[in-house]
Every structure is written in structure tokens, then in C-alpha cells.
Amino acid sequence: MTTARPAAPDTPALVPLHCLRHAEPGPPRLAALSTGTPVWVVTRHADVRQVLADPRMNRASLFAPDAPAITLVPNLLDDPQALLNLDGEEHQRLRRTVQRAFTPRAIARWRPWVASVVEGLLDGLEEAGPPADVVGAFSRPLPVAVISRLMGLDGLHYERLGRWSDHALSATAYTAEEIRQAMQEFGQFGGQVVAERRKEPGDDLVSSLVEAADRTEGVTEAQLVSLVCGLVVAGHETTMTSLGNALVHLLSEGTDGWARIAESEANAAAAAEQLLRAVPLGDQETTPGLLRRAVEDVEIGGVLIPAGSVVAADARTANHDPAVYPDGIPLFEPLDTPSLTFGAGPHHCLGAWLARMELELALHGLARRFPALRLVDPVEAIEWRRGLLTRSPLRLAVAW
Amino acid sequence: MNGSSAGGPSPDGLEIRVDRVRCVGTGLCAAAAPGDLVLGDDGKARPRHAVATASEELTEAAEMCPTEALTVHLSATGELVAPLD
Numbered sequence: 001m002t003t004a005r006p007a008a009p010d011t012p013a014l015v016p017l018h019c020l021r022h023a024e025p026g027p028p029r030l031a032a033l034s035t036g037t038p039v040w041v042v043t044r045h046a047d048v049r050q051v052l053a054d055p056r057m058n059r060a061s062l063f064a065p066d067a068p069a070i071t072l073v074p075n076l077l078d079d080p081q082a083l084l085n086l087d088g089e090e091h092q093r094l095r096r097t098v099q100r101a102f103t104p105r106a107i108a109r110w111r112p113w114v115a116s117v118v119e120g121l122l123d124g125l126e127e128a129g130p131p132a133d134v135v136g137a138f139s140r141p142l143p144v145a146v147i148s149r150l151m152g153l154d155g156l157h158y159e160r161l162g163r164w165s166d167h168a169l170s171a172t173a174y175t176a177e178e179i180r181q182a183m184q185e186f187g188q189f190g191g192q193v194v195a196e197r198r199k200e201p202g203d204d205l206v207s208s209l210v211e212a213a214d215r216t217e218g219v220t221e222a223q224l225v226s227l228v229c230g231l232v233v234a235g236h237e238t239t240m241t242s243l244g245n246a247l248v249h250l251l252s253e254g255t256d257g258w259a260r261i262a263e264s265e266a267n268a269a270a271a272a273e274q275l276l277r278a279v280p281l282g283d284q285e286t287t288p289g290l291l292r293r294a295v296e297d298v299e300i301g302g303v304l305i306p307a308g309s310v311v312a313a314d315a316r317t318a319n320h321d322p323a324v325y326p327d328g329i330p331l332f333e334p335l336d337t338p339s340l341t342f343g344a345g346p347h348h349c350l351g352a353w354l355a356r357m358e359l360e361l362a363l364h365g366l367a368r369r370f371p372a373l374r375l376v377d378p379v380e381a382i383e384w385r386r387g388l389l390t391r392s393p394l395r396l397a398v399a400w
Numbered sequence: 401m402n403g404s405s406a407g408g409p410s411p412d413g414l415e416i417r418v419d420r421v422r423c424v425g426t427g428l429c430a431a432a433a434p435g436d437l438v439l440g441d442d443g444k445a446r447p448r449h450a451v452a453t454a455s456e457e458l459t460e461a462a463e464m465c466p467t468e469a470l471t472v473h474l475s476a477t478g479e480l481v482a483p484l485d
Contacts, residue, residue: 049425049443050443052425053424053426053427053439053443055427092428092431092432095464096428096464099428099466100464102466103463103465103466104468105468105483105485338424342424344424344426345425345426345443346426348424348466350466
């Protein structure tokens with residue numbers, strides 16, 4: 001098993017992520033990061049949107065020489081050369097090497113193929129018979145298969161990928177030295193893939209981004225390698241987490257949602273959008289939100305945030321802002337206002353449309369094939385992957 | 401669709417439409433074509449001019465939009481000119 005460390009035997013059970021309580025949104029308030037650095041936490045939908053879209057707050061300045069410490073144990077997200085941590089022209093230059101591959105139309109071309117991967121995994125589940133682990137047999141292999149194919153990494157073993165991902169998004173599971181070593185290994189792998197595709201390009205995403213980057217002045221090799229590693233991790237970890245936690249919600253809340261998701265892909269798409277909004281990816285224990293730093297004085301929600309301040313955009317609280325969304329998870333109601341799950345502004349999630357499509361096809365396929373799918377064990381017995389920025393079931397026994 | 405519109409008299413004039421529901425304010429369009437697009441005070445993109453002229457930058461702006469909130473049309477006919485497959 002390549003997942004993060006299991007919990008100690010006396011660790012109290014965690015509630016499913018859809019059961020977490022959310023703070024009441026309010027004006028920006030001052031709190032502290034784990035490093036002791038003061039941070040303005042922003043929680044209202046409109047304020048979070050502003051923090052993420054306003055160029056007066058950015059990521060790059062979090063890594064400037066004068067920046068206060070934002071993390072005790074750096075992981076992949078703290079690489080200053082990562083797409084996430086570039087801003088302005090540098091960001092635009094790197095993002096345009098991959099952006100076209102991730103527009104809604106570009107992603108829609110993969111739809112029949114993704115649907116066929118879903119069907120193949122469902123066949124495997126059906127043949128194995130109940131009880132089965134829907135994480136090991138479905139929600140984990142699906143995103144891995146999709147991102148591997150997109151990036152032409154078909155030979156990549158899941159064990160290696162899983163190890164790198166867990167370290168890349170580690171919160172407390174590993175030491176700084178363990179993370180540094182794993183990221184070095186991962187970076188070497190990324191560097192090799194880039195070198196191979198430069199020499200022998202194929203029709204995969206890595207080949208096209210290397211080609212685009214080599215035509216663009218100013219994109220560094222470090223940025224390119226970091227982007228490839230980022231795509232691998234982001235492409236599988238977050239989708240697996242969303243899908244696993246969506247299944248926990250749908251199969252434990254006993255609603256008629258499952259039957260309606262089976263009815264049509266449109267229903268599944270609506271449910272996926274609501275689940276993405278309402279079920280967070282993790283516990284948000286290490287940071288109070290998506291971090292930015294003010295490069296000049298800026299007013300947010302009536303509060304003056306001085307230049308140089310660290311700001312946390314708490315998208316999960318904003319996604320439950322009663323001024324914008326009704327209470328609960330109305331699975332088949334369209335969202336009038338886009339959720340902040342994929343962020344906003346220049347760093348809006350590159351893979352948003354791919355994630356949506358995978359979630360939609362996965363839920364629809366599963367519900368259609370297994371209309372009577374149910375959890376074998378009570379939710380209190382779920383073992384979680386712990387110590388990472390994300391939290392999802394390690395295993396989920398189902399029967400039908 | 402809720403673009404800033406007004407078909408221009410020129411047969412080659414282009415109309416930039418921004419779907420304000422889809423737009424999440426990435427600003428990638430304004431960075432690609434600063435002469436044609438700008439992020440408004442509400443953090444969403446809007447065209448600078450009622451009538452635009454064709455350019456590589458404008459095509460790129462439409463192709464870069466992660467949510468396909470941005471489309472470019474011939475003012476005269478409404479025909480979509482970017483993004484194209």
C-alpha cells in the first residue's frame with residue numbers, strides 16, 4: 001500500500017467530509033498560520049472571489065525573500081517554480097503551453113474514451129462480485145488511468161505514482177526530509193519524461209507542452225518539470241478524493257439521488273457540480289485557505305489589508321455562504337453562481353473540466369450498473385487516508 | 401450570453417462576447433489581448449471596444465479561456481470566428 005500512514009489504534013473516528021460543519025462567513029479576520037505568521041482569513045463568497053481574482057494579491061510574493069514563513073514542512077505546492085506560484089507574464093507564458101488541452105471542448109474529445117475506461121472498471125467490479133472495495137477497484141484506478149493516458153505514462157506503476165503523490169501533498173504524514181527525498185526522485189522522473197518527449201515526441205500532453213515551451217522564450221526547464229509533476233499529482237489525487245468522498249455521501253445519506261444519477265448523464269453532471277461545491281477535499285487543518293499575499297494595500301469586504309499581509313481565501317466556507325447557496329446539498333439544482341472549488345482568477349484549476357467529466361461519468365456509470373449499491377460497513381468504521389492535505393477513504397467496502 | 405454588443409458598420413468588424421456566468425475572472429484573456437479585453441471591477445472580463453478587429457492575440461484570448469466564457473463573432477452575421485476546433 002502506498003498511501004499515507006494509517007491512524008494509531010486509539011485515534012478517534014473522523015466524520016465524513018460532507019458532515020463537516022462550516023463557519024458562518026463574515027468579514028476578514030486575523031488569525032495565525034502554523035508558523036505563527038499572521039493571516040487574514042476571508043470567508044464570504046464575494047470576498048474569496050476577490051482575493052483569488054485581484055492582481056493586487058498573488059502567489060509569487062509568498063516566496064519573495066522578505067516573505068514570512070507560511071509552512072513548517074514544504075511540499076510540492078511550495079515549489080516557487082510551480083505554475084501555481086508564478087504570476088503575471090511568467091505565469092501566462094507557462095500556462096499557455098497547456099491551456100488549450102484543458103478547455104471544455106478539448107476535454108470533451110476524451111469523453112468516449114473515459115466512458116470506456118469507466119465501463120472496463122465496472123466490468124471488473126461485477127466479475128469480482130460483492131463485497132468489493134470500490135476505492136481500490138474504481139475510484140483510484142480511474143483517474144490514474146486517465147491522467148496516465150493523457151500524459152503518455154502508461155508504463156508508470158501506481159505504487160510509484162501513489163508514493164510521490166502522498167509526499168507531494170503531505171501535511172503531517174511525512175518528515176521534511178522524507179518529502180524532500182521523494183520530491184527529488186519525482187523531479188528526476190519528470191525530467192526524464194520531458195527529455196524523452198523532446199527527443200521522441202508523441203501525441204500526448206507532455207510532448208505538446210514541451211514543444212510549446214521550447215517555442216516560447218523564457219520558460220525554464222525547472223518550470224517545465226515542475227508542471228509535468230504537478231499535472232501527474234493533480235490529475236489523480238484530487239479526482240480520486242472527490243469521487244471517494246462523493247460516494248461516501250451518496251451511499252450513506254439514503255436519498256433518492258443514486259437512482260436519479262443513474263437516469264441520465266445530465267443528472268449526474270448536476271450532482272457532480274453540487275458535490276464538488278459542498279464536499280471539501282480535506283480537513284483544512286494546516287492552512288485556513290488558499291494563500292495569497294497582498295502586494296499593495298487592498299480593501300476586502302470593508303477591511304483594509306495592508307501591503308505585505310498574507311491572506312487566506314477560505315473557499316470551503318464560501319462554498320456554503322448562505323448569501324449565495326441554499327442550505328444542504330440539493331443534488332439536482334443547477335448552481336446559479338459558480339462554486340469556488342476550482343478557485344477563480346489566474347490560478348483557476350487547469351483540470352477543472354477533466355475532473356468534472358470524470359466525476360460525472362464515474363457516478364453515472366456506477367449508479368446505472370449497480371442501482372442497489374450500498375456500503376457494507378457503517379460510516380464510523382471508514383478508514384481514512386490521514387496526514388495529507390486531502391482526506392478520502394482508504395477503502396470502501398460495497399455490496400449490491 | 402450577455403456581451404457588449406453593437407454590430408459595427410465594417411463588414412470585418414468583430415464582436416467579443418463574454419458569458420458573465422461562466423467567466424471566473426482568470427484574466428488570461430486580458431493578458432493575451434490587453435488591447436481588446438480588460439478585467440472589470442467585478443473581476444470579470446469585458447471587451448474594451450464595441451467593435452474589435454481580428455488579431456492573433458484576440459484569437460489566442462478566446463482559445464485560452466479555461467471556461468470558454470469568451471467568444472468572438474463577426475459583427476455583421478454573428479458567425480463564430482474563435483475559438484474554433
